[in-house]
Amino acid sequence: MPTTHQAVLIPGDGIGPAVSAAVLKILKAADAPVAFHQHHAGIAALADSGEVLPQSTIDAVREHHVALKGPCTTPVGKGFSSVNVQLRKKLDLYAAIRPVRSLPGVPTRYTDVDLVIFRENTEGLYSGIENEITDGVVTSLKIATRTACTRIAQRAFEYAKKRDRKKVTVFHKANILKLSDGLFLDCVEKVHDEQFPDIPYETQIIDAGCMKLVQDPTQFDLLLMENLYGDVISDLTAGLVGGLGVVPGSNIGETDAVFEAVHGSAPDIAGKGIANPLALLMSAVMMLNHLAESRKDDRCLTAANAIKNAYNKALEDNQKTGDLGGNLNTDQFANAVIQRLT
Ligand code: NAI
16 A cells, blocks of 8 residues: 555636645645645646646546546636536546535535435536537537446446435436437436346436425435536535535546536635635545545545544534635635644
């Protein structure tokens, strides 16, 4: 076992560098056995390399297999294509896994939300294949393949089984998108029936699913869906537990894993020092748990548990950033977590 695990840090744009710095400080204080190699992506990479996703960044993730990533800005409309989409496709990080849980000390409408979103991360409308057929007429291509639909279903049911989740629900729109969402449903059903028949499984048309989610999120457990739906539902469910400052995520492939918060680069608060670093910190905890499991290293598990307990205690003690109704800045929140590490 190596003394220290090597990982890539991509600070990203906007609030990314500030929340990354806060998280690194906490990881160091918790003695997490991880050394980071910093590489850039997003607008941060443009000045040095002239590219938003330099090959050296991709190569570094391929070399070390694990990365912690801050958000990268993607301008609306014309311009470069999304760094996140490129990164996920190039590294074939086909499963976005996003736990959404109620937190102590963060009052919201519901106190007992415990959801996991499984988002297919490589196709759907995120193919980015758009054409202007003629002036004023545009088409966008939604891609669904049996291979991608089956492997995300497989991953989701494996996760549900391992973590003893109660139920898998697929959100879809197969009543309208009969072929693409129809294929997604077929693949999930096949994986369920052939390999995981004991795990309760249901389907839900997504518009009604959204209504049910905000009415009573506890009726769901693991939510499985294609790319764009997963993007939207992630933010919707973030709103059930305190907002984008508290929802972490991972992008997992067969060999590589990139851990990042659900939120973006938050240009409205960038440079003000007030962003909540918790979502990236939780993503770092997911990274430590991944290392603990994949490399059989209990030190990662110890650090992960210590950080988790410390941030829960900080929240219980009302130590919070502005997005959660508190008055701490990014660094003060990081210090509050560090003070509670035991
Ligand atoms: P956003 O998630 O950056 O911000 C939405 C709202 O949530 C803003 O009011 C922001 O201030 C707030 N917020 C987000 N994270 C926060 C945090 N940690 N602490 C406190 N408040 C926080 O979404 P938006 O504005 O739609 O996108 C901004 C940029 O980020 C776009 O260029 C978008 O493409 C990119 N983006 C990148 C992602 C990634 O790199 N994984 C994910 C989502 C968006």
